[in-house]
Structures are given as C-alpha cells and as structure tokens.
Amino acid sequence: MTSEPGRFRIGLLGHGTVGAAFAELLRERAPHVAGVTGRRPEIVGVLTRSRGDFDAILADSDLIVELIGGIEPAKTYVTRAMRAGKHVVTANKQLLSQHGEELWALAREHGVQLRFEAAVAGVVPVIRVLQESLAAAHVQRIHGIVNGTTNFILSEMARTGADYAETLAEAQRLGYAEADPSEDVNGKDAAAKMAILARLAFGTPVHLDQVVYEGIERIGPDDIEYARDLGLGLKLIGTAERVDGGISVRVHPAFLYAGHPLASVDGPFNAVTVESEAITEITMSGPGAGGPQTASAVLGDVVSAMIPPASTPETVERLPIVSDVVSAFYLHLEVQDRPGVLSRITGVLGEHGISVKSVVQKGLGDNARLVMVVHPVLESRFFAAVEEIARLPALRGAPRAIRVIEEEFVR
Amino acid sequence: MTSEPGRFRIGLLGHGTVGAAFAELLRERAPHVAGVTGRRPEIVGVLTRSRGDFDAILADSDLIVELIGGIEPAKTYVTRAMRAGKHVVTANKQLLSQHGEELWALAREHGVQLRFEAAVAGVVPVIRVLQESLAAAHVQRIHGIVNGTTNFILSEMARTGADYAETLAEAQRLGYAEADPSEDVNGKDAAAKMAILARLAFGTPVHLDQVVYEGIERIGPDDIEYARDLGLGLKLIGTAERVDGGISVRVHPAFLYAGHPLASVDGPFNAVTVESEAITEITMSGPGAGGPQTASAVLGDVVSAMIPPASTPETVERLPIVSDVVSAFYLHLEVQDRPGVLSRITGVLGEHGISVKSVVQKGLGDNARLVMVVHPVLESRFFAAVEEIARLPALRGAPRAIRVIEEEFVR
Numbered sequence: 059m060t061s062e063p064g065r066f067r068i069g070l071l072g073h074g075t076v077g078a079a080f081a082e083l084l085r086e087r088a089p090h091v092a093g094v095t096g097r098r099p100e101i102v103g104v105l106t107r108s109r110g111d112f113d114a115i116l117a118d119s120d121l122i123v124e125l126i127g128g129i130e131p132a133k134t135y136v137t138r139a140m141r142a143g144k145h146v147v148t149a150n151k152q153l154l155s156q157h158g159e160e161l162w163a164l165a166r167e168h169g170v171q172l173r174f175e176a177a178v179a180g181v182v183p184v185i186r187v188l189q190e191s192l193a194a195a196h197v198q199r200i201h202g203i204v205n206g207t208t209n210f211i212l213s214e215m216a217r218t219g220a221d222y223a224e225t226l227a228e229a230q231r232l233g234y235a236e237a238d239p240s241e242d243v244n245g246k247d248a249a250a251k252m253a254i255l256a257r258l259a260f261g262t263p264v265h266l267d268q269v270v271y272e273g274i275e276r277i278g279p280d281d282i283e284y285a286r287d288l289g290l291g292l293k294l295i296g297t298a299e300r301v302d303g304g305i306s307v308r309v310h311p312a313f314l315y316a317g318h319p320l321a322s323v324d325g326p327f328n329a330v331t332v333e334s335e336a337i338t339e340i341t342m343s344g345p346g347a348g349g350p351q352t353a354s355a356v357l358g359d360v361v362s363a364m365i366p367p368a369s370t371p372e373t374v375e376r377l378p379i380v381s382d383v384v385s386a387f388y389l390h391l392e393v394q395d396r397p398g399v400l401s402r403i404t405g406v407l408g409e410h411g412i413s414v415k416s417v418v419q420k421g422l423g424d425n426a427r428l429v430m431v432v433h434p435v436l437e438s439r440f441f442a443a444v445e446e447i448a449r450l451p452a453l454r455g456a457p458r459a460i461r462v463i464e465e466e467f468v469r
Numbered sequence: 470m471t472s473e474p475g476r477f478r479i480g481l482l483g484h485g486t487v488g489a490a491f492a493e494l495l496r497e498r499a500p501h502v503a504g505v506t507g508r509r510p511e512i513v514g515v516l517t518r519s520r521g522d523f524d525a526i527l528a529d530s531d532l533i534v535e536l537i538g539g540i541e542p543a544k545t546y547v548t549r550a551m552r553a554g555k556h557v558v559t560a561n562k563q564l565l566s567q568h569g570e571e572l573w574a575l576a577r578e579h580g581v582q583l584r585f586e587a588a589v590a591g592v593v594p595v596i597r598v599l600q601e602s603l604a605a606a607h608v609q610r611i612h613g614i615v616n617g618t619t620n621f622i623l624s625e626m627a628r629t630g631a632d633y634a635e636t637l638a639e640a641q642r643l644g645y646a647e648a649d650p651s652e653d654v655n656g657k658d659a660a661a662k663m664a665i666l667a668r669l670a671f672g673t674p675v676h677l678d679q680v681v682y683e684g685i686e687r688i689g690p691d692d693i694e695y696a697r698d699l700g701l702g703l704k705l706i707g708t709a710e711r712v713d714g715g716i717s718v719r720v721h722p723a724f725l726y727a728g729h730p731l732a733s734v735d736g737p738f739n740a741v742t743v744e745s746e747a748i749t750e751i752t753m754s755g756p757g758a759g760g761p762q763t764a765s766a767v768l769g770d771v772v773s774a775m776i777p778p779a780s781t782p783e784t785v786e787r788l789p790i791v792s793d794v795v796s797a798f799y800l801h802l803e804v805q806d807r808p809g810v811l812s813r814i815t816g817v818l819g820e821h822g823i824s825v826k827s828v829v830q831k832g833l834g835d836n837a838r839l840v841m842v843v844h845p846v847l848e849s850r851f852f853a854a855v856e857e858i859a860r861l862p863a864l865r866g867a868p869r870a871i872r873v874i875e876e877e878f879v880r
Contacts, residue, residue: 361601
C-alpha cells in the first residue's frame with residue numbers, strides 16, 4: 059500500500075475563462091504533478107464576485123492564484139496573501155506594471171514566491187527565460203509582439219486589404235477582440251507587458267507611466283500595401299532597450315523586413331526576441347491568449363512554486379528612462395506631381411542629417427505619392443524634418459510616418 | 470564598509486572554444502551574478518589534456534563545469550564530482566543520451582544538481598522550458614532543428630543551387646562544419662539531442678540507440694528545387710512524439726510548408742517547437758552553437774545551481790518506443806513518358822491505401838519526372854508501395870522519398 063501523497067492547497071481568485079480552464083487543467087494534471095513534486099495540488103476554495111470568502115480561502119491555502127485582473131481588489135488580496143506567508147501566482151499585468159516594486163519587495167520580505175509567467179505573452183515562457191536562463195546575460199534589447207488582438211487585426215488587414223474598423227469588427231466576432239478593445243488597440247496593454255519585461259531584463263524599476271505607447275487605430279490598408287512593395291510587414295512592436303544614458307521602453311506600430319524573426323508571427327500569436335552580445339538573439343513564440351494556454355502558464359508557475367525557492371527580481375541598477383531614441387522610418391507623402399518636389403523634400407531631410415534608404419514614387423493624375431524608408435536617425439530630428447516637410451506648399455496631405463525595425467542584431 | 474560576498478568556486482574541465490568563452494564571460498559577469506545570488510562565482514581550477522589535476526580541482530570546487538565532451542573521461546569526472554556532493558553543469562549530449570539515467574539517479578541520490586541546457590540547441594532554453602515551464606503539460610510532440618551544421622548546409626543549397634559536397638566544403642571553410650563532419654551530417658548528433666528532449670518531454674527513459682536517424686548526405690539540389698514548386702522547404706528535423714502504443718523518436722530530412730514555425734529558421738540557427746493540447750504550440754529559436762552563445766547557456770545553468778534546488782527528471786512512465794509511424798511523403802520518380810504510367814503508379818499507391826495530395830509532372834524527352842506529395846500514411850505501408858513502384862518497367866531510376874511535415878498542430 060502506498061500512502062496518499064501530501065496535499066498542496068490552492069485558493070483560486072476569479073473564475074472567468076482562464077480561471078475555469080485552470081481548474082479543469084489542474085484536475086486533469088494533478089496525478090502527474092503529484093508524481094513530479096511529491097504533493098497533490100487541489101483547489102480548496104474559489105472566490106468570485108458572487109461567492110466565496112477570501113479570509114476562509116486564505117486560511118486554507120498554501121498558494122493563491124489571482125486571476126481577477128485590474129488593481130483592486132486584486133492588490134489587496136495579493137498583499138494579504140503574501141503577508142500571511144502564502145505563495146502567489148498571478149496573470150495580472152496591470153498590477154505588476156504599476157505596483158510591481160512594492161509587491162516584489164513584499165515577497166522578499168516574507169520569503170514567499172510571486173510568480174507571473176501568464177502576465178506576459180501567455181504560454182510563451184519569456185518571464186522564466188529572462189529571470190533564470192538569462193539571469194547572468196547582459197540583455198541589450200527586447201522586441202515583442204505582446205498583444206494578440208492587434209497582431210490578429212494587422213495580419214488580417216494585410217491578408218484581406220480591409221480597413222481597420224471592418225477588421226476590428228471581424229476580430230470581435232471571432233473572439234480575438236473584446237467588446238471594449240481600447241486598451242488592446244491603443245497600445246496600453248502591450249505597454250504594461252513591456253514595462254514588466256524591461257524590469258526583468260535590466261533589473262531597474264520601470265512603471266507603466268514611463269512607457270511611451272501608440273496604437274494601431276490610425277493605420278490604413280494603403281500603408282500596409284505600399285510598404286509591402288518595399289518588403290516590409292507591419293506589426294505592433296514593443297521595444298525595451300539600453301540606449302545612451304539609460305533605457306527606452308516603448309510600443310509603436312513598426313515595419314519589419316521579411317527576414318526578421320518576428321515578421322512571420324501572424325494572427326493572434328505572441329513572440330519575443332531577446333538580444334544580448336553573448337547570445338546574439340533568441341526568439342520565443344506561441345499563443346498569447348486563450349483560456350487553456352494561459353491556464354497552462356499559470357500551472358507551470360504553480361508547479362515551480364511547489365519546488366521552492368524561486369528568485370524575486372532584485373533591483374540591481376537604477377537606470378534613467380530615455381524617450382528620444384534612434385529609429386529608421388517609413389514616410390508616406392502625397393505631393394503635387396511637378397518638377398523639383400522630390401529634390402525639395404530630400405533636401406529638407408538632408409539638412410536634418412537624414413539619409414534615404416529606398417523610395418517608391420507613383421503618379422496619381424496631378425498628384426504623386428512618395429513612399430520612402432530612411433536610415434536610423436534620432437526621432438526628435440526626424441519629426442522636426444517631417445514638420446518642415448508638412449509645411450511645404452507642394453504637400454497635398456499630412457505626412458504619415460511609421461517606424462521601421464532593421465534586421466540587425468546586437469553582436 | 471561592506472563585506473566581501475561569499476565565493477562560489479567553479480572547477481572547469483576543458484578549455485576549448487566553449488571553455489575559454491565561458492571563463493571570459495564568467496569574469497565579465499561575476500559582479501552581476503554576485504548581485505543576483507549573493508555569492509561571487511570564480512574559476513578555481515582548469516583541467517585540460519596537458520595541465521591541471523582533477524582531484525585537486527574537485528576538492529576546491531562547489532560546482533564542476535564539464536566541457537570535455539565524449540564519454541570518457543567525462544563520465545568518470547562527472548560521476549566522481551556528484552559522489553563528492555558537487556553540482557555539475559555539462560554541455561555533453563553524448564554522455565546524457567547514453568548514460569543519462571545512471572547520472573540523473575546519481576544526482577538524486579547525492580542531492581546535487583546536474584544541469585545541461587547547453588547540451589541541446591545551445592542558448593535556446595528548451596531544457597529549462599521542458600523541465601520547468603512545461604513540467605505539468607502533457608507534451609504531445611516536439612519538432613526540432615537541433616543541428617546547425619546541417620541547417621546551414623541545407624539553407625545554402627536552397628539559396629545557391631550548389632550540390633551537397635560543394636556546400637559542405639563551403640561550410641567547413643566558414644567554420645560551420647568540423648573537419649570531420651560525419652556525426653553532424655549523418656544525423657547522429659541530432660539524434661542524441663532528440664533522445665534528451667524526448668526523455669524530458671515524456672518522462673520515460675530514451676537511449677541514443679533507440680533513435681532512428683538519417684542524414685543529409687544523399688540530398689540533391691534538384692530535390693530542393695522541385696519541392697519549392699510545391700511550396701516546401703527542406704530541413705533536417707528531429708521528431709519526438711506520442712504515438713499509439715508509445716513514443717517515436719527520429720531524425721530525418723523533411724520538407725516543411727512555408728507556414729510552419731520552423732520553415733523560416735535558416736543558416737546555423739536551431740529551433741524547437743513543442744506541442745501539447747493545452748498550449749497549442751510554442752517555438753523557441755536562436756544560435757545553436759558558437760563559443761559565447763554556448764557559454765551563455767552554461768552560465769545560466771551555473772547561476773541556477775547557485776540558487777538551489779532544481780529538479781532532476783524523474784521517470785514518471787516507461788513507454789515503448791515505436792518505430793513505424795505515420796508520415797506524409799514527397800516522392801520523386803523518373804519514368805518513361807508514355808500513356809498509362811501515371812495511372813499505373815497512382816494505382817499502386819491506391820492499392821496500399823495511399824492518397825495523393827499534389828503532383829507535378831515534367832516532360833524530359835522520352836522520360837518524365839513525377840514529383841508528388843502524398844497524405845499521411847503508415848511508413849511501412851508507404852515503403853511497401855514504393856518498393857512495388859520501383860519494380861515497374863516504366864521506372865528509369867530509383868524512387869526518392871522524403872518525409873513531409875504537415876502544418877497542423879495538436880489541439
């Protein structure tokens with residue numbers, strides 16, 4: 059007769075799509091987890107808006123899984139759990155990107171684990187890889203497609219030629235976009251995730267408020283189409299990188315050349331590329347959302363918490379966060395089709411020290427369309443040139459500029 | 470005054486490309502590692518063929534890094550280190566794919582860590598992800614490009630149209646292939662790595678001898694060219710999967726459709742796709758070799774060993790290893806160009822229950838070339854049909870068959 063293995067008691071806060079999928083996955087995999095860890099995990103209580111008592115659940119649990127989302131009451135529950143000496147696993151990007159320092163400090167103080175793989179890029183194991191595999195690497199840059207809704211919309215716009223509003227409606231119908239998609243499409247969701255990745259990669263505090271972000275609401279199908287002629291594909295890209303004087307963390311629509319590891323990441327997938335001198339670059343991709351997928355990331359964290367201890371991210375540096383950085387750009391101009399216009403425009407670029415990499419010109423009756431890619435330049439300098447170009451009498455509409463990510467890795 | 474942090478003493482066995490890169494990287498990153506772990510790592514002794522004394526190094530070390538490769542004397546050193554209660558980090562795929570069970574048992578018995586991220590796919594963190602992130606996942610299948618030399622050769626053959634021998638010579642000149650490349654090009658190196666991945670994914674013992682493998686030596690540039698017309702690209706693919714009755718572990722040249730996550734992995738890069746019902750699939754890619762890259766994976770393991778404990782893979786099941794599995798195939802035939810030949814050939818396929826997905830026929834004077842892709846079928850059945858086709862009087866050369874990996878993931 060074998061003795062019943064010890065129990066590992068889990069309190070579950072939130073029972074939406076991910077919560078329900080987690081409960082089901084845990085039931086299914088509990089015997090296997092018991093084999094690996096020596097203890098059998100089980101859910102001892104569930105808290106939802108309408109049922110459950112937090113105090114009772116907390117008292118009964120070894121670990122709290124927080125899947126409520128948002129700041130409150132999640133923050134109070136997570137804080138109380140750690141103060142009571144319980145481990146916490148959460149998928150809450152808002153909470154960590156705004157109150158991470160306080161919560162990590164609390165985890166260290168009380169000797170408990172605070173794990174959050176599911177908060178960024180779903181089942182793609184970027185948190186663990188940054189915290190463990192790359193703990194000794196000097197990370198130079200991270201590029202990420204960390205929002206599945208916007209990646210799905212941009213992929214569909216490229217595939218069908220439909221416009222933004224139409225494609226968003228389609229994404230909502232298919233369940234890839236929420237009824238209120240604003241934080242996805244305006245870049246704020248991606249910004250929260252990039253704040254967390256930057257925090258781990260550089261070991262320096264990064265708050266959501268310090269991340270510059272821009273969404274995809276103003277992208278037109280023609281931008282995608284013209285850029286394709288130049289070999290470029292459009293993604294909503296989060297960037298966290300070391301720059302002179304500190305780090306930069308930002309989210310923008312950006313073009314990628316076909317050879318970039320993120321260029322082939324289509325549909326609702328997420329992917330992250332980490333660059334450092336020693337490793338060149340590694341890329342990880344996979345489903346960025348979905349109940350079973352996110353639940354799988356949560357369960358991976360629970361299993362790790364059952365095999366203690368894990369590290370919580372120490373602050374090893376305090377780096378300034380820089381906002382004016384160097385980028386290549388795509389520039390789309392509608393101009394009068396008459397002699398000297400191209401020369402006048404490239405003249406303005408030249409005066410600002412901006413050099414053109416490639417240009418496509420198309421006649422449109424009396425007007426012409428100029429689509430060009432310029433070599434990397436300090437953003438403030440590029441925007442000053444664009445402002446000057448916008449004032450030229452030959453211009454027939456506001457210039458449109460989108461960043462271009464070069465296919466070069468740090469070495 | 471702050472006190473000197475404690476030392477963490479490392480004995481280094483082997484001082485080739487990776488060993489030297491590791492020593493340099495460790496020197497550079499030691500202050501950072503001390504910040505993260507509270508102890509400062511340093512190399513206290515180096516053993517090479519011509520210098521160093523193993524007993525003295527062992528006595529002085531907290532952890533042994535084994536970068537000698539091969540079975541002996543590496544196995545004796547690793548065994549003695551663990552018996553002496555020291556942690557071990559190794560990049561030795563031969564050792565683990567042939568003596569892994571004994572070594573993992575020893576690690577458990579003596580309560581020490583045996584880490585080996587660098588043994589498979591260099592800096593791509595597939596070992597950690599399988600052992601930790603996916604500890605609770607029911608992995609269904611792994612596909613891997615785990616040999617950079619063959620991936621470089623196949624990428625170059627596709628790019629230039631040059632033949633195998635020529636491209637191998639080029640790879641040797643550029644340092645992507647060894648002077649004696651046999652274990653790379655015949656698939657044995659990849660087979661050792663797939664044995665290790667299968668062991669971790671399925672929790673069942675897998676020995677190198679149980680892995681079926683085939684190399685790239687007989688691939689012609691025309692195979693690559695014709696298949697491109699069908700939208701296929703050629704890779705040396707390692708597969709480990711659950712099949713009816715057990716698991717299958719094998720390495721073959723295989724075609725991929727352009728949309729497969731491994732299709733865009735070119736040059737000396739490695740990549741691994743892990744599929745399971747809950748996660749759909751995740752893909753990880755990066756440099757598969759190179760001194761600094763491999764050293765970086767070794768250092769990641771050292772840092773993890775400094776923050777104990779880690780799990781060693783328990784045997785949770787003992788699954789039979791199945792050799793006859795289901796595959797789609799590409800089939801290349803040179804035949805007499807006369808009526809009834811295609812019908813005769815498809816007749817033989819039909820009798821064996823094999824259905825054709827796509828076919829391209831090209832006239833060549835009196836002869837014709839038939840290139841087709843057939844739907845998935847049990848391999849033994851397919852080869853029986855090919856044998857029968859080979860005996861048809863209309864055949865003008867031996868049939869050539871290469872596996873095709875479908876772009877469908879487990880769900």
